[in-house]
Amino acid sequence: MNSTIVLAQEDTGNPILNISVFVIFIVITMTIVMRAGKTTKEASDFYTGGASFSGTQNGLAIAGDYLSAASFLGIVGAIALTGYDGFLYSIGFFVAWLVALLLVAEPLRNVGRFTMADVLSFRLKQKPVRVAAAFGTLFVSLFYLIAQMAGAGSLVSVLLNIHEFKWQALVVGVVGIVMIAYVLLGGMKGTTYVQMIKACLLVGGVLIMTVWTFVAVKGGITTLLDAAVARHAESEYAAKLGYEASAILEPGLKYGADLTHQLDFISLGIALVLGTAGLPHVLMRFYTVPTAREARKSVTWAIILIGSFYLMTLILGYGAAALVGPDRITKAPGAANAAAPLLALELGGSIFMALISAVAFATVLAVVAGLAITASAAVGHDIYDAVLRDGNSSEAEQVRVSRITIVVIGILSIVLGILAMKQNVAFLVALAFAIAASANLPTILYSLYWKKFNTTGAVAAIYTGLITALVLIFFSPAVSGTATSMFPSEGGGWAFFPLTNPGIISIPAAFIAGWIGTLVGKPDNMEDLQAEMEVRSLTGVGVEAAVDH
Template structure:
């Protein structure tokens, strides 16, 4: 069976009017949910954490909805379709990372904190410097994650409407940003959580249907599908131009082989993905939407089941896209690699099925960006405005007002940067957010929870070292300049050879935390340290806020 498509066939992307109609239906449904939930959003706890009123099962669905972003669906399927074995690293990394979050972070974090990650980091340390540093980490992680979602939304809608103009794609990204701002301003965490629950069920169901359908389409099992994928790559100008053998889609090295630098980049990416989840503020904040630590554990269990099943199915969808769509057709479509999943849906079920799958993916983008925006706004309002500027004396109405202003500002920034990043694979863009989370947040979280000697100097040194080193290395990497797929392709200041900075920035952050703890002055807060240890391990006194 020979599967060979001409690149120009990529322009046939179904019925644009049908696609728009399905999109509008999804937006109306989710907006209705948000409006209903928004009526009960009155206090700061409602806006930030939904009042802690969700069950473990509900929160598990919402965590899956938060985590299974446009990067997971669009980016990973595209990465596997084009890079095969190397692309599957994203699936493995994103999934294995949950074990770190479950074993080290989930329950202690829920027991110690109230609203944000900074509640935990500042529990037994000096409030103001730690909260400011944690807020900066949260803002940059959220911003990079938002950039990926915006880029994914631009790619998705561009494929559906056959938009090749960069100006038109930029308009699409702007519209997604506006919708995101409306979702958050109206519904807060309650509305966002319900949308994420709905989206998680729809996305996992849609991916499961596509997975089964792929085997019917290739008329065989895994071996048949792999053979078709190899054959499709053998007929591809994409691989021929790069000098790769067709069978390398099943071997390591198609993307991260060929040089020592690319192999080190592979290791750096793997380290970033595995350690990043436990430092993602918008995922960690989800643990505060449940009433008890037991429900937090239950929610993580549900999330792992859904997330694990999803990432296993992305392997089938990625190789299925390689076999049935082909790399040339994917790269010729608007959005490039991010178009693989929608084009596979079109190939399997025609225009209607593509419209449905793409609408679910679009709902995915909206739900994730809404959750990210809430996390960023909570960090500014709760940690900086209330905790630092107002010394904990601001009213809840003032905090919510500051949160909403922050949502608008962060939304505008993400629109601008998302437009600049439209040519990047969204899974790769999310990996940059993971690098910042693993560098700026994770070392301090681990030290705060498990090291008695850790102090404010160590926390501040670790967070700023991790954040600044990650940001500087990303800015000087090929992801930003020096190649046709860079954010700024017209110039070259890529002094750092790796696209993923984690292999350098994560160890630097741990080292800075250790040196700061040994050379900085002790905080002399032994009572709070003992209380934090008891609370994190047992949950005793969870509801009592700490002021110091």
């Protein structure tokens, strides 16, 4: 008998029913994607859906893009196991969205056309900046994809009650292939429709679960918290870790043990709050609407949906702690990532669990599709067309290169997602946020708001932030040195950097590098483009003409 404690089959519902609901859902969404994909004829259709979506539609799609597997699976699991400290992810993700809106969303939309690099290279030297920005986009997208793949693998493993690693790895591979097919067939139009549907289903499903949780505990928030504390008090999980049951209501359970953990929390907070403003797949959504007015309208809808969702994750997290319990969560396939599906099973039985899990799967599909398109645009539009072909490639060639990129980055994310399956997906997404805040955000802010900023500063900021973040992640406990690392080892490995998130070092390093690079580098002498960029970013004048062109 192996040391893993295996749950009885009924504890994860009926596998046949679960997979049947999945197949039905995949067939329906694939049909929608294929119908939308038939209208994808030009590069603008593939990358931005031809800027043909309304503000309401785009608001739903933004919420669908932003509310990832980390938001649903990871945060609910983190709150169920670590309480208050787990809810910090919800707070960070939501506050980050507000920072992105206030600082970069509309100026980026007014200046760019397809990608983040369009903005960064607007008044700088095209080739070096586009290559650097493309690398930043690719690594952010890859780390985000790893989290989604790990979440999808955990989710399907729970549904099929799979505990053996080799079968879980196979599940991740199959899920990855399905996701690649979605993007290749549908482009941005198909992706946007899936994201809209997913946003409605996810927020609706979470709302039903929230109400049902209060019904199940027969009381309000106080009754729910008391039940969560009581369930933790009798758990092996709390006894093994040696903390008081009430600790799940107090800060510090995960990040308060010592100075290293406290610094890790500060690093996480910085990465979460600043990361969204550098996430290329979220920012790219602002290019899918025809006017600045529609962009602002889409923001309003996105805030309503995203804010409501993150408030409800608190109820679901403590609901999972109270009704499912930490022991059952940690022993399930996917561990913390299984908390939300198991809560659905506890509330409404196998059918409800299958439906909620299908919604969670839609969450993964929608986010992965957006990420894949963003990564493909970075290669097809920024590197192949602007750098390798000097802007002379045809749109058909760009789309073909982009499709090849989707396949390559999809395979990479499958392999790395298999290695990361033991990690909480909210934690994995936090790494992507750290890379985005390090590699992309300093250059975006400097480009938009510092007139003296030049090409040397841009390249220095991007590469310094990107390389610093990647090196620190590689030498952190996230990759080696613990039982849940990508390469598991107890007290060994190569983790000389003690923090799991590099943001506290890599983000300031990128800002400093951009500043120093600008001071020592030669001016670009592009005052006319600087003036045009400033007018467009603040007023939107000339945007529609650029889009039509």
